[in-house]
Amino acid sequence: MKRPHPVLMALIVTAIAVAAAGVLFQDRISDGFRANSLRPDDPRTVALGGEIYRRECAACHGEKLEGQPAWRQRLANGRLPAPPHDETGHTWHHSDGQLFDLTKYGPAVLAGGGYQSDMPAYEDILGDDEIIAVLSFIKSRWPRAVRNRHDRLNAQEAR
Numbered sequence: 001m002k003r004p005h006p007v008l009m010a011l012i013v014t015a016i017a018v019a020a021a022g023v024l025f026q027d028r029i030s031d032g033f034r035a036n037s038l039r040p041d042d043p044r045t046v047a048l049g050g051e052i053y054r055r056e057c058a059a060c061h062g063e064k065l066e067g068q069p070a071w072r073q074r075l076a077n078g079r080l081p082a083p084p085h086d087e088t089g090h091t092w093h094h095s096d097g098q099l100f101d102l103t104k105y106g107p108a109v110l111a112g113g114g115y116q117s118d119m120p121a122y123e124d125i126l127g128d129d130e131i132i133a134v135l136s137f138i139k140s141r142w143p144r145a146v147r148n149r150h151d152r153l154n155a156q157e158a159r
């Protein structure tokens with residue numbers, strides 16, 4: 001049998017590697033997660049989420065979701081302080097799916113390119129249901145108008 005041309009072989013190997021990386025990357029993002037999965041109107045989910053929030057998130061994002069002082073200014077180490085999760089921050093600018101990924105994989109993984117963040121990934125700390133619970137708690141604290149806007153954002157993404 002005639003051996004394939006080495007350049008052709010190299011191209012084929014590269015194409016396979018790129019395809020495999022694509023599949024792996026896809027797998028990490030939003031696995032098993034649908035838009036509109038947060039349940040801010042379900043009292044049990046919100047109660048569980050409140051406990052998780054106080055235990056895991058409040059130290060940085062604030063007991064009252066107020067974030068760290070001067071959260072828009074970078075720290076001396078070039079990283080960002082923790083933003084508020086209440087309506088004065090931009091948490092509600094992200095869809096359910098994005099919030100889930102940010103919490104599960106951490107901002108550094110999602111941003112890529114060696115981006116440094118003080119926020120840890122919760123992949124090995126919280127289960128998917130616990131991540132949904134804590135985000136449901138956060139959403140339950142937003143005023144009705146902000147929640148409605150967030151619902152519309154999710155609806156747009158689901159289309």
Ligand code: HEC
Nearest residue numbers: 056057060080081082083090091099102103107117118119
């Ligand atoms: C050690 C501090 C720390 C802890 C603990 C922490 N965060 Fe963060 N979080 C941050 C920082 C800092 C940012 C800003 C992200 C960046 O570096 O760009 C952030 C950003 C976020 C964002 C993106 C918000 C936006 O407006 O873009 C979400 C969502 C988030 N955190 C959720 C959580 C949740 C939920 C928990 C608890 C389960 C948590 N965080 C615990 C420090 C923390």
